[in-house]
Amino acid sequence: MTTFREVAVATAILVTFGSPTIGTAQNSALSWVRVADDRQGFVLTPSGRPFKAAGFNYDRDAAGRLLEDYWETEWKTVEEDFAEMKALGANVVRVHLQFGKFMDGPRLPNKTSLDRLGELLQLAERLSLYLDLTGLGCYHKQDVPVWYDKLSETDRWNAQAEFWKAVAGRCKDSPAVFCYDLMNEPVVPGGRRKEGEWLGGALAGKHFVQFITLDQAGRSRPSIASSWIRHLTQAIRQVDQRHLITVGLVDWSLARPGLTSGFVPEEISDDLDFLCVHLYPQAGKLKEDLDTLAGFAVGKPVVIEETFLLKCSAKELQEFINSSKTHASGWIGFYWGQTPDELRNSKGIGEALTLQWLELFQELRLANPN
Numbered sequence: 001m002t003t004f005r006e007v008a009v010a011t012a013i014l015v016t017f018g019s020p021t022i023g024t025a026q027n028s029a030l031s032w033v034r035v036a037d038d039r040q041g042f043v044l045t046p047s048g049r050p051f052k053a054a055g056f057n058y059d060r061d062a063a064g065r066l067l068e069d070y071w072e073t074e075w076k077t078v079e080e081d082f083a084e085m086k087a088l089g090a091n092v093v094r095v096h097l098q099f100g101k102f103m104d105g106p107r108l109p110n111k112t113s114l115d116r117l118g119e120l121l122q123l124a125e126r127l128s129l130y131l132d133l134t135g136l137g138c139y140h141k142q143d144v145p146v147w148y149d150k151l152s153e154t155d156r157w158n159a160q161a162e163f164w165k166a167v168a169g170r171c172k173d174s175p176a177v178f179c180y181d182l183m184n185e186p187v188v189p190g191g192r193r194k195e196g197e198w199l200g201g202a203l204a205g206k207h208f209v210q211f212i213t214l215d216q217a218g219r220s221r222p223s224i225a226s227s228w229i230r231h232l233t234q235a236i237r238q239v240d241q242r243h244l245i246t247v248g249l250v251d252w253s254l255a256r257p258g259l260t261s262g263f264v265p266e267e268i269s270d271d272l273d274f275l276c277v278h279l280y281p282q283a284g285k286l287k288e289d290l291d292t293l294a295g296f297a298v299g300k301p302v303v304i305e306e307t308f309l310l311k312c313s314a315k316e317l318q319e320f321i322n323s324s325k326t327h328a329s330g331w332i333g334f335y336w337g338q339t340p341d342e343l344r345n346s347k348g349i350g351e352a353l354t355l356q357w358l359e360l361f362q363e364l365r366l367a368n369p370n
Helices: 004-018 075-087 111-127 153-171 221-237 286-294 314-324 340-344 349-364
Strands: 032-035 042-045 053-057 092-098 103-105 130-137 177-184 244-250 275-278 302-306 328-334
Touching (some): 032 244, 053 302, 092 177, 111 130, 130 153, 153 177, 286 314, 328 349
């Protein structure tokens, strides 16, 4: 019996070698993506056709390894996974780049990682996929350079700017980049944190939340967030004036009572091309979740950069996604390297939920703007 993976890879081979218009950035079938003139969504250029971002976070494999843990020795796995995501109907893949893998010093980018990123761009171009490049990852604490955590706020921001200049410099000519996401779930603390405590708590062994300063020092939290965004955006614009820039925000970024991130959408959006929110719908709270989403619609496109059926059923997630189209111009779930065929043969709860998500994603056909 032919498996989903075999069909996906065969399709990728046909796309890669069957068409002379797909290959390098200079000879790619991909159109560049820009913000629409009405600032409510995205269009392709030069055609002006609407573009909806739909795809997957490719942040780890089924064993929990990060992309940089295996992309040097198991490149075939990466190629197969990208082909599978394409076959599922994705047009965007979000990858998470670890700071420690791309920087050997505060001003010293790692050439090997940049070269592999270049190969990832070529793979995306061949498959007509766009990349959401999320940077500055510190997901595995053991991979965070000791020198990095000892830097002052100013020096840390400068090192982060060097990271982004290096990445943008490598990517600037490729239409396969949908956006640069400055950081996954940054937070401005209230008050002062202990020296070296730049990371939030771990979830399943990974640190998804980072603090951009350790000392509020009398400044307003949104002003710190805005200054940090502007610093990194200006670094990117030194080498790349075209690709879109965003940041991946937690849903508790809105100015509401209780826990907040300091990244208040209406106060930090000036230097961003669009906003991203990570929103996992809750059972029986459709209105509340849609109200949260609406809070990120501050005159620029909004992408739901992370979503999944962690707290709701597949039916409720479908209802949320369909209802979210008033404000959202993109939806990015998760793919961890297991095909629907493989998931159907597993008895794990996590695998069952992932299968429901992948089947829902195929049914919704979100990449089709119509």
